Amino acid sequence: xxxxxxxGLGPLILIAPAAVLLGVFLVLPYLNIVVMSFRMPGxxxxxxxxxxxxxxxxxxxxxxxxxxxxxxxxxGLITTAICLVVGFPVAWQLARGAMRFRALAYGxxxxxxxxxxxxxxxxxxxxxGNAGLINxxxxxxxxxxxxxxxxxxxxxxxIALVHVFLPFMILPIMAAIQxxxxxxxxxxxxxxxxxxxxxxxxxLPLCTPGIQAGCILVFVLSLSAYVTPSLIGGLRVKTMAVxxxxxxxxxxxWPWGSALALMLSVTGALCVVIFAxxxxxKWKVGRT
Amino acid sequence: xxxVSIERLTKTFGSARAVDGISIRIADGEFISLLGPxxxxxxTTLKMIAGFEEASxxxxxxxxxxxxxxxxxxxxxxxxxxxxxxxxxxxxDQNLAFGLEMxxxxxxxxxxxxxxxLDMVQLGGYSDRYPNQLSGGQxxxxxxxxxxxxxxxxxxxDEPLANLDAKLRxxxxxxxxxxxxxxxxxxxxxxxxxxxxxTMSDRVVVMFGGRIAQIGAPSDIYERPENLEVAQFVxxxxxxxxxxxxxxxxxxxxxxxxxxxxVFGDVAVDSRADHAPGTAVTLSLRPEAxxxxxxxxxGAQGKVMARYYSGSIIxxxxxxxxxxxxxxxxxxxxRIAEGDRVSVHAPADGFWLLGAAQ
Numbered sequence: 001x002x003x004x005x006x007x008g009l010g011p012l013i014l015i016a017p018a019a020v021l022l023g024v025f026l027v028l029p030y031l032n033i034v035v036m037s038f039r040m041p042g043x044x045x046x047x048x049x050x051x052x053x054x055x056x057x058x059x060x061x062x063x064x065x066x067x068x069x070x071x072x073x074x075x076g077l078i079t080t081a082i083c084l085v086v087g088f089p090v091a092w093q094l095a096r097g098a099m100r101f102r103a104l105a106y107g108x109x110x111x112x113x114x115x116x117x118x119x120x121x122x123x124x125x126x127x128x129g130n131a132g133l134i135n136x137x138x139x140x141x142x143x144x145x146x147x148x149x150x151x152x153x154x155x156x157x158x159i160a161l162v163h164v165f166l167p168f169m170i171l172p173i174m175a176a177i178q179x180x181x182x183x184x185x186x187x188x189x190x191x192x193x194x195x196x197x198x199x200x201x202x203x204l205p206l207c208t209p210g211i212q213a214g215c216i217l218v219f220v221l222s223l224s225a226y227v228t229p230s231l232i233g234g235l236r237v238k239t240m241a242v243x244x245x246x247x248x249x250x251x252x253x254w255p256w257g258s259a260l261a262l263m264l265s266v267t268g269a270l271c272v273v274i275f276a277x278x279x280x281x282k283w284k285v286g287r288t
Numbered sequence: 289x290x291x292v293s294i295e296r297l298t299k300t301f302g303s304a305r306a307v308d309g310i311s312i313r314i315a316d317g318e319f320i321s322l323l324g325p326x327x328x329x330x331x332t333t334l335k336m337i338a339g340f341e342e343a344s345x346x347x348x349x350x351x352x353x354x355x356x357x358x359x360x361x362x363x364x365x366x367x368x369x370x371x372x373x374x375x376x377x378x379x380x381d382q383n384l385a386f387g388l389e390m391x392x393x394x395x396x397x398x399x400x401x402x403x404x405x406l407d408m409v410q411l412g413g414y415s416d417r418y419p420n421q422l423s424g425g426q427x428x429x430x431x432x433x434x435x436x437x438x439x440x441x442x443x444x445x446d447e448p449l450a451n452l453d454a455k456l457r458x459x460x461x462x463x464x465x466x467x468x469x470x471x472x473x474x475x476x477x478x479x480x481x482x483x484x485x486x487t488m489s490d491r492v493v494v495m496f497g498g499r500i501a502q503i504g505a506p507s508d509i510y511e512r513p514e515n516l517e518v519a520q521f522v523x524x525x526x527x528x529x530x531x532x533x534x535x536x537x538x539x540x541x542x543x544x545x546x547x548x549x550x551v552f553g554d555v556a557v558d559s560r561a562d563h564a565p566g567t568a569v570t571l572s573l574r575p576e577a578x579x580x581x582x583x584x585x586x587g588a589q590g591k592v593m594a595r596y597y598s599g600s601i602i603x604x605x606x607x608x609x610x611x612x613x614x615x616x617x618x619x620x621x622x623r624i625a626e627g628d629r630v631s632v633h634a635p636a637d638g639f640w641l642l643g644a645a646q
Contacts, residue, residue, distance in 0.1 A: 186340050187373035189360040191438060192390030201386070205377050 037258035046254040055259035065243075065260070069267055072240040075154055075229075076222035076268075079161040080169075083218045084211065086162065087169035091210075094170070095177035109171070112164050121231040124160045125151060128232070152234040160228045165221050169214040176210020177203070212279050216272050223268045240264040290350050290441040290474045291316045292337070297346035299332050299498075306332045308498035309346065314476065319468055321477045321485035324495035325521070330478045331446060333495075337476060338444050339363045350441055361390070366435030366473075370447040372427045374419040380406070380430050381415040387438035405437040408467065425456045432464065436471060443468065443475040449484060461487050482522045486510065494518050510574075512558065516642050519572045526573040526614050528552070529645060534565035546641055551588050551610045552634045559641030568645040575617040577638025580604065583629035590614070592628045606632060 037055055040048035059065050094105060112120065127133050128150035135147035150156050180203055188198035229239040238246075244264065247257030292314040299307040307329040314320050322330035335341035337348055339360030347354045355363055375383050381402060388398045406412050409429040419427055428448060435443060448464070449457045465488045468475050479485050485492045486506040494501045494509060502514040513519035516527075530548035545556040546563060550571060557571055583589065590608040597620065604616040604624070614632065624630060 181371065181373060183369045183371060183373040184375060186338075186360070187367065187369060187375070187434075188386065189340070190338060190365055190367040190444075191387030191434070192361050192364075193386070194361055197390070202375055 033258045033261060036254055037262050039255040039258075041253055041255055046252055052255075055256050056263075058256070059259055059263055065263075068238060068243060069240055069263065071154070071237075072223055072264070073267065073271065075157055075161070075239060076219045076271075078154075079158050079165065079222040080215050080219045082158065082162045083166050083169040084215060087166055087214065088173055088211075090166075091170045091173035092177055095174045096182070109167050113167055117164070117227045118231075120164065121160060121228045124156070124163070124228075124232055128156050128159065151232055152236045154233075154237055156232045157229045157237065157239070160232050161222050161225060164225075164228065165218045168217040168221060172213040172217070173207060173210040176207035176213075179210075180206045208279060212276065215275065219275075220268060220272065223264065291352075292442060292474060292476070293347075293349040293352070294333075294337070295347040295349070297333065297336060297348060298344045299329070299336060299341060300344045305498050307336070310495070310498075310500050312493055312500070312503065314474055316474055317472045319465070319475045319477065319488060319490045321479055321489040321492045322495060323479055323482060323485040323492050323521075324501075325480060328495040329498040330480075330493075330495050334444055334446055334476060334478045337442070338365055338367055364438075364441045366438060366440035366443045368428075368431045368435050368443070368445045368448045370450050372419070372431040372448075372451075374427055374430055374434070376419050379416050379418055380411065380422075383419070383430060384434050384437050387434065391438060401437055405433045408436070408470075409433045424452050425460065428452065428460060429463075432467070436467075436473070441474070443471075443473045445475065445477045447479055448477075449479075449481075457484075464488065486522070492522075494521065496521075512560070512640060513572065513642070514560075516570065516572075519640075519642060524575050524615055524617075526575060526578075527642075528571040528573050528612070528639070530555075530557075530569050530571050530641075532563045532565050532567045532569060548639075548641065551608060551612060552632075555634075555636045555639055557636065557639040557641045561643070563641075563644060570642045570645045572640045572642050573614075573634055573638055575603070575615045576601075577634060578614065578616045578618075579633040579635070580606070580616060580618060580622060580624055581631040581633060582624070583631055585631040585633075587631040587633040590630055590632055592624060592626050592630060595624070595626045606630065608632065 036047065038051045038053065040050045040052050040054075042048040090109065093099065094102070094109070099105060115123075125132065129135070130147040130151070132150070134150060135144075138144045139147065150159070184202050184206070185195075185198045188202045189195070193201065223239075224241055225239070226241040226245060229237070230242045230245070233239065233242065240260065241264065244257050244261045247253045247260055292312075294310060294312045294314075296309045296311055297307055298305065298309050310329075310333065312320070322333055324330050332341055336343045339355070339358065339362075343356050346356075348356055350363070375386065378386070384402045384405065385398055388401065393401070402415075403412070406415065409432055411426060411429055411433065414422065414426065414430075419430065422430065431448070445464070449460050452460060461484055477485070477488060486509070489506060491503060492506055492509050493503045494514075496517055501518050502509055504512070509518065509522050513522065519525045528550050530550035533547040533549050533554060544558060546559050546569075548555055548557050548569060548571060563569060581587070588608050588610065590606045592604055593607050593613075594605040596603040600620070601617050602620050602622075604614075604618065606614040606616055608614060616632070
């Protein structure tokens, strides 16, 4: 018989620091935002007296904001998909490949995180701008007459976001692949499966947890990204995060900005829940 | 019904020769073990038979057909891995069905084959379990069932019992051996455990450093080892110095024997090769062949230095007066204590002439 698990303070003590941190710096501000989102807009002040649901009706009535949410989700989705497609082979190589310069490869994977976000985004403007390196080179070579629109649009934002968030896709997938015993592939092949079938039926399902984690991380980070979209998207393409900051800081409409921020959180959370549901692993649930 | 023929098979990694030109013919339905210390090339050989490792040179023939260029999934082998390699996200049923699906077996036949094999490994009723809900021994049997359900030409086992505890290991030895006999499948078994190889195999291939040291029936390997290395690997052995005496031994029992002078007197010893009279030789003497009697009853004289009781046997360390040390195993029915003086008797058929002394 297993000894009965002691129901003491042990577990509580272990999670206490994180719980306090989250409580003070996440839950309380969130509650504040929820309350704020129901306040009246102010005249010359951040918010007025009394409560209303007007901020939310404004959001749902004005298709401009709904479209912006859709736009933001779309950018997040595309960024996540590209990160997955580009990152998986890298993760595979890092986890399984016989590499001489593994440490260097790790460094390269992590390199986007080592540069400050503002500098990195400015770096992209230097590359992607109309007078940027890429366009100048291409026009110089006579390949294009007019500069390609690489900046101030969704494409530029996606390119820059993929660059920043790729490590968040690669690292969890790499860990997951490392957790899959290579002899499982051999076993599948001994049973008559081709390399591809062995990968599809055995390896891929087993590293789903890593893929799931990577996708959720990149998606959520993309939705909430601010600096990159605001610098590269400029005034033309705005993501929700940029609009929220505009409302809160530029136009000083705290209730409206709070409502927008909450709608962004809710739609993002909904997407994550749906995604997690769709990729649920029965064999993990069924464990005893 | 498959005969396997391995011809001058070689595997090089860079300049290292992991497997160095080995040849083995495995008869249809034979159970053969590749036995050797780690790094002797036995696992590499198995991987080449399975198709997971490419042969650098040589041929592997299944019923005369060279399969060296056939990919693993087309070789029609069943393989059992050391860590079982069960698919953790599939139930027992799904694990067994995998190979049948790859062969596009119709559903009804699939179900009946799975049921039959599960019954064979005594795991009926476990169909819906996930591997992590099974004990080590059960997982082992599922792995075996998964390899057998596809009715492969050859069964390959890579140290399948290494992760089990001692008692279960002994049960599984018998279980696998019985199952293999019943199915009648040609089997190659890799192990570093000599007891495992001996109890299960029709023939044992002893490998050292990528080469075959000896191929033979277990009794052949044990009683007539090719050299000192083999003798020491397949069991405990005492080494006794001796000198070849001239003269022949008459009578039918004398065929192939040499007369050797040793601390145990003149003995007629079996050997593979003839040596000139006067040659210094090394004899092997198995611990269980030696008989201990109270002092003064003939034989070599010595003293008990240590005694280790382990239930079914007692191990003794004996210091002979001639300064040699002997390891003796006896049934526990003799009562000889540490420090006692003893007479040591070794019957002539307990000796084996390993070769000229080095």
